[in-house]
Amino acid sequence: MSNSNHNSGQRNMLIAQSGGPSAAVNASLAGAVAAGMASEKIGHVLGAVHGMQGLLDRRIVNISEQIESGQDIERLVHTPSMALGSSRYKIKKEVEEKEFGKITEILKEYDVGYFFYNGGNDSMDTVARLSDYFRGIGEDIRAIGIPKTVDNDLEYTDHTPGFGSAARYIATSVAEVYLDVTVYPVPTVAIIEIMGRNAGWLTAASALARESTPAPHLIYLPEVVFDMDSFLGDVEEAMGKHPSIVIAISEGIHYKNGLYVADTGAPPDAFGHKTLGGAAVECEHYIKRATDIPNLKTRVIVPNALQRVGGHVASSTDLEESYQCGCKAVEAAERGETGVMITIERLSDDPYVSRFASHGLTDIANKEKKVPASWINELGNDVTDEMVTYLKPLVRGEAVEQTKGGLPVFYELDRTMLVSPEDVSPAG
């Protein structure tokens, strides 16, 4: 049956989402779907539910049949998290041959000639290996990576889709928290714990709150070895200058010996669970124990998942670029590219101009782009102006969320409406 598709010159495309959610993954999905539906080379636009795991289980939906209008595409752009669902499933080297074989078989059954994987470092590794496998067996299935991570830690791209919106959430929240903690005439230290275990980009984005307020007063990234006594010294110095301060710390700050600050090493309690950790709580405890500041009040804020799916405060720069990354991935595959990831190149900061390109996945896979040392101040408790210049354009623009009665309107893809290979052949 897939022959009929070949005869018409069309083959199907399939896209999957992987890793952690962001406010912009669905914008990339929307871009890829819109480009796929508009393409003469592409038949059905399919999606694998729950990433690679879903693909292996043949959990495949027909997105082009579910999307009924341009309004649906627009709603999908503004719906945070991942409409197709995700998975953390990683194909192990030892079963790679077998699982890649199975994936090839399934993609051939569904007449898929274009495969798109939207994820972070791990996912780029998977699609790099898969693309090599297709080439190795002489199968013309083009495999393209679409970047995605609020951590902003992918190499060879100026930044990653999803980062700008999370950065806007963090900057806005830090500014609002500053207004909150400074209302009382009581010395207060507020500590905000921000995502990014190994790369401090999102924690650095807290610096943008200074466009609205004096906060944050101190910033600690995982790229700098953390020392609790230096930290206390920094806090006391800052509290000597300001009635109250806000501190941004990465969840991944760690000591010289490599141990995470969050790992208290405390024995499990009577119920068998470990004491609730968290880097911010640990810093708070230390301040309380060691400071001489009288009547000091402390407050810990952990935005947790809220920072990565804050669609209501998404950056329109981010959503537009994320959408374009999806489109460009389809265009690259149409041109015959495979084994590449779409990248964003910055041409200028102000006015902000960027363009899209692609880069070989093998270079990108499994690498983590960290904050360069030159963008961190000498004391290791702040970022430099270069970082702020870099960050500013990425949070720009208020993405106008679709709301009804003040509440968000989400696009919901039906993940249960699975299709068979027959459904998506030209005869189907």
Add this chain to the structure above:
Amino acid sequence: MSNSNHNSGQRNMLIAQSGGPSAAVNASLAGAVAAGMASEKIGHVLGAVHGMQGLLDRRIVNISEQIESGQDIERLVHTPSMALGSSRYKIKKEVEEKEFGKITEILKEYDVGYFFYNGGNDSMDTVARLSDYFRGIGEDIRAIGIPKTVDNDLEYTDHTPGFGSAARYIATSVAEVYLDVTVYPVPTVAIIEIMGRNAGWLTAASALARESTPAPHLIYLPEVVFDMDSFLGDVEEAMGKHPSIVIAISEGIHYKNGLYVADTGAPPDAFGHKTLGGAAVECEHYIKRATDIPNLKTRVIVPNALQRVGGHVASSTDLEESYQCGCKAVEAAERGETGVMITIERLSDDPYVSRFASHGLTDIANKEKKVPASWINELGNDVTDEMVTYLKPLVRGEAVEQTKGGLPVFYELDRTMLVSPEDVSPAG
């Protein structure tokens, strides 16, 4: 010098903010300031920095001199938290006579004929007693309360300024968290801990997330005695029906014996601080310990201060009504009212129509309006449709925050620019 003011028929007004911050306290301030500046009866519009404590310390600023344009007023409306600062200072009965005497003296020095206090239950008690005191000594200083609390627990008003915006933040965040926790094919229980120690209104507002998603699946208010085993039963039943669930709990849920769930009773650790409590963490621990659900993942989210100062997701209904409460307070004082609080009366749900009135403070002071039992379901783990009907209009409308480059623009009142009585007399 104040005589000259009297001759012109004008007297000054003074306003102070008290209690905890919200996204709408400054909207009430803006309304009162705009009405005061427009009034022929009112001279300068003064503010006490850090509430009653600041007033007693003569920390008084001239707001009408700092406000330069309608744009400043507009910015103040959209700036969360409290521009004048706040305090938790409560005037004790035993020093009331002395402190009220001092307040009267200061207000007379500054030629204040109109006094406005913007706060919650405690603050309404203070202004009730103060108004009685003024009447008792035959002093013509009119004292009016302006309601304010995200807890929505004031009596004789349909709802309180600040509540609608916090409710919109909670509903939006719960909806976003639902999209986050349902991306993986892993059974997940997410627990969101919401403010409101004794009244469950804000926790109930999580029900509005159902306009966008199936979440929350369970809601626990402090008005219902909490039982951990019933809770576990509820969780297991819900997990039997849904792959993952979101639970909204009030920070104030407590057991039959009156103990807060958050109070683990655990002894202090080696550093002398108590184990981090939190009702949600405690519920999470219990689920982990007692459930039979295999591979269950849990996630705790505590929005903390973010929920009360989320100006970027404020409700325009809330900001408009809060502004009007400020205006109406000034109008009431001009008419000669004293010892009252401005109230909001609901005339209809849909279309939503409200009007403003005033009610004697003595009735309101120190009372807490709780969620009525008839608005909670029989099992005590959800709210009824009546609650949803009540909540819906309050979160309506996207208040368009002023932003620059995607980041909030706040109005900042200079709290350090103190004025003396001479500065605000007509000769000053």
